Amino acid sequence: DQQVKQNSPSLSVQEGRISILNCDYTNSMFDYFLWYKKYPAEGPTFLISISSIKDKNEDGRFTVFLNKSAKHLSLHIVPSQPGDSAVYFCAACAWNNDMRFGAGTRLTVKP
Amino acid sequence: NAGVTQTPKFRVLKTGQSMTLLCAQDMNHEYMYWYRQDPGMGLRLIHYSVGEGTTAKGEVPDGYNVSRLKKQNFLLGLESAAPSQTSVYFCASRRRDPSATEAFFGQGTRLTVV
Numbered sequence: 001d002q003q004v005k006q007n008s009p010s011l012s013v014q015e016g017r018i019s020i021l022n023c024d025y026t027n028s029m030f031d032y033f034l035w036y037k038k039y040p041a042e043g044p045t046f047l048i049s050i051s052s053i054k055d056k057n058e059d060g061r062f063t064v065f066l067n068k069s070a071k072h073l074s075l076h077i078v079p080s081q082p083g084d085s086a087v088y089f090c091a092a093c094a095w096n097n098d099m100r101f102g103a104g105t106r107l108t109v110k111p
Numbered sequence: 112n113a114g115v116t117q118t119p120k121f122r123v124l125k126t127g128q129s130m131t132l133l134c135a136q137d138m139n140h141e142y143m144y145w146y147r148q149d150p151g152m153g154l155r156l157i158h159y160s161v162g163e164g165t166t167a168k169g170e171v172p173d174g175y176n177v178s179r180l181k182k183q184n185f186l187l188g189l190e191s192a193a194p195s196q197t198s199v200y201f202c203a204s205r206r207r208d209p210s211a212t213e214a215f216f217g218q219g220t221r222l223t224v225v
Contacts, residue, residue, distance in 0.1 A: 001170075003170075006153070009151070034213055034214075036216075041218075041219070042218060042219075043115070043201055043203075043216030043217050043218050043219055044154070044201070044216050045216070046213035046214070046215070049213055089153060089154060091154075091214075096161075096167070097142050097159065097161050097205075098156065098159065098167070098169065099144060099156065099159070099203075099205075099214065100156055100170065101146070101153050101154035101155070101156075102153050103151060103152060103153035104153045104154075
């Protein structure tokens with residue numbers, strides 16, 4: 001069973017606009033959430049994270065929002081740049097350090 | 112600083128053959144993970160380890176075994192490879208920290224079972 005879900009396989013936005021990537025989870029034991037970026041033929045690289053005690057974390061152009069009651073988180077990229085084009089994975093970590101990933105969303109930022 | 116290194120990077124196996132994938136990290140991380148990536152499935156957790164000598168099953172453990180005899184190494188074994196195990200395998204490591212931390216990934220191992 002997929003405990004972390006990214007229901008949008010792909011997203012296309014114009015350069016300079018906002019990109020919003022969504023993620024849902026089902027396991028209430030998850031208490032730490034992360035976003036990773038992945039380019040072809042490379043391992044995923046960490047982007048930003050959020051603890052379950054917070055509802056927002058910001059790092060430059062990247063902001064992650066967490067809605068615990070809805071078991072939903074989102075990643076906002078503003079402004080989007082062509083170099084942001086990649087596959088983005090949402091991940092969730094439980095108290096026992098079991099860390100699960102979603103299926104990924106391929107973001108394309110058009111110049 | 113090498114980070115997380117996976118060996119080998121590519122391998123072709125025949126059905127029924129066995130092999131071991133090696134993951135080595137030089138960051139003194141306590142936690143290590145093995146994932147497989149398949150199209151449309153994202154990264155699925157195979158096994159993980161929270162410390163030397165300990166391992167735990169993830170969501171797709173069948174057909175794989177793991178060992179963590181040394182803190183810096185996490186081995187993934189396929190005893191009898193099957194075509195369904197054709198995938199890209201990623202290893203990751205993570206520091207033990209009360210506030211939790213991000214995982215660092217290796218470059219991946221592309222395995223084809225024919």
